[in-house]
Amino acid sequence: MQKTLNNLPHKVVFCKKCVISNQRPQSHIEFLHDKKKIGAKYLQMENDGVCSPCKVWKINNNMNWKKRNKELLKLLDKHRKGNGEYDCLVPGSGGKDSAFVTHLLKFKYGMNPLTCTWPPILYTKYGLENYKNWLKTCKVENIVLKPKEYIMKYLTKKSILNILHPFQTFIIGQKNIAPKIAAKYNIKLIFYGESEALYNTSPEEFNNSKVDDKYFSIKNINKIILGGEKITDLYKSNYINRSDLDHFIPISKDEIRKKGIEMHYFGYYQKWLPQEIYYYAFNNTGYRPRPFRSDGTYSKYSSIDDKIDDLHYYTMFIKFGIGRATTDASQEIRNNHLTRDEGVNLVRKFDGEFPNRYFNEIMDYLDINKDEFFKKCDEYRSPHLWKKFKNKWILKHQVK
Ligand SMILES: [Zn+2]
Structure with missing residues (x-):
């Protein structure tokens, strides 16, 4: 091994x-x-x-954010509907980032965001409180897509025992939910939080406001791995119906383009400092840290x-x-x-x-x-x- x-x-x-x-x-x-x-x-x-x-x-940390803020205003004006319909979508589960983005979009920029949630596998009571406070303080509607519990348990167990990655299946579902909901509700603008470039890619990538649609480019369903197994092999299991796994299959690139859906990092337009975001969420969206530090680290709020x-x-x-x-x-x-x-x-x-x-x-x-x-x-x-x-x-x- x-x-x-x-x-x-x-x-x-x-x-x-x-x-x-x-x-x-x-x-x-x-x-x-x-x-x-x-x-x-x-x-x-x-x-x-x-x-x-x-x-x-x-x-x-050293960017001139005024220019990017102007770009944001232009983007928001392009999508603003002003007729009571949703004009943007913010995915999240009640963490500080999605609360921060939703609150700014709604109250600073006058947008009408819908929010959506692929909920944690096992909510902590602190997470659940933060989730409720997010929706309450931002005065927004929220669509929860929770997979069947026994399916999520089954896939998470496989993720641990096959590839020692407890969140592998969870992350796939989480990545896929927003574009699908946007397509369903005719929303053309999705905001994720911080740019992937901050952790993963190159400085050049940080100049790209849009989420790379590589996540949605799967042409061959055989390429999708859930819990260390091919999705097509999981279909053969007596335990799972084919439709149980639909949430893990991404929307196609073609559909995203046909519907004109744009996916942006809010962190491209706005200085992203986790500690500042935490303070903002604490003061404005009722976000609270845990009263104890998390195992394995010294921090309490992420x-x-x-x-x-x-x-x-x-x-x-x-x-x-x-x-x-x-x-x-x-x-x-x-x-x-x-x-x-x-x-x-x-x-x-x-x-x-x-x-x-x-x-x-x-x-x-x-x-x-x-x-x-x-x-x-x-x-x-x-x-x-x-x-x-x-x-x-x-x-x-x-x-x-
Ligand atoms: Zn370093």
């Missing part, structure tokens, strides 16, 4: 500016994931030893709506040596809220902490034997990242 991770860069390199390493999967194109490929591309450290997200954040979030970050730590504190600290270093030394200390202290808080509940819910889960984790510890010392797994390379 260890050959599974052979496509990870063999030499571990850490960014000189933040604390991320080149083991981070760069691509979010989850369709391409299969048992042999846990991510098509990995983060490149450039010649100067600095990762591309550090460069993109620098542009984000990715807190699904009990499975903590487990998801833990599996990333196993597969790539990159945990939740690395993710949080890298981003805060890029925004000058932490020094690199502070980031290194936080990573050393919290990264890879076991997600105890919800672990038993998740295993019971998904009917996964805990020993089986731990065995699976060990199969995914790539030998270039992990070694056993006195019967304990330790990382071979740590940020310093």
Whole structure:
């Protein structure tokens, strides 16, 4: 099984500016994931030893936003209906980002947004409260598309046991819901939050306001992988009806074009600073952090709506040596809220902490034997990242 991770860069390199390493999967194109490929591309450290997200954040932090704000006004005027019909769509589950975007669109820009939600697999009570507050304070309607519970459980279990990626099927559904709802309600403008370029791609990509329609370009249904299995193989299961999986199949590029649907990153038009967004959401949309820090990190306010979030970050730590504190600290270093030394200390202290808080509940819910889960984790510890010392797994390379 260890050959599974052979496509990870063999030499571990850490960014000189933040604390991320080149083991981070760069691509979010989850369709391409299969048992042999846990991510098509990995983060490149450039010649100067600095990762591309550090460069993109620098542009984000120093941009002249007035020009982009004018572009936003033009885009909104083009789509504004002013007759009571919805003129834009904001997908979200009640996190700070979607609350921020919805509130600005509605009250600063006078749009009439519809919102839609692909709900977490296991809502935390904090996430559910934030979801309700989002809709209440923004005074918007919301369409929830919740797949059949036994189907989502079945696919999530497969995602864990086949590819150690608890959210693989969830993310696919989440990516697909907005364009389908836009098509149904004749809405031509969709706003996602932060640009993928901030984490994944290149500084050039940050000049693109539109969401890449690569997510919607699947011509061959065989390419869709759910929980490590081809969707066409899942169709053969007695447990699943073909129509149960319709939500995981993207709308076609042709339909998006025919209906004139545009998908934009709000973060292209508006300075995107997670901490500022958090303050805005706290003051305007009733968004609240959890009263405790999340397992595996020091922060309290991001990715807190699904009990499975903590487990998801833990599996990333196993597969790539990159945990939740690395993710949080890298981003805060890029925004000058932490020094690199502070980031290194936080990573050393919290990264890879076991997600105890919800672990038993998740295993019971998904009917996964805990020993089986731990065995699976060990199969995914790539030998270039992990070694056993006195019967304990330790990382071979740590940020310093
Ligand atoms: Zn960096």
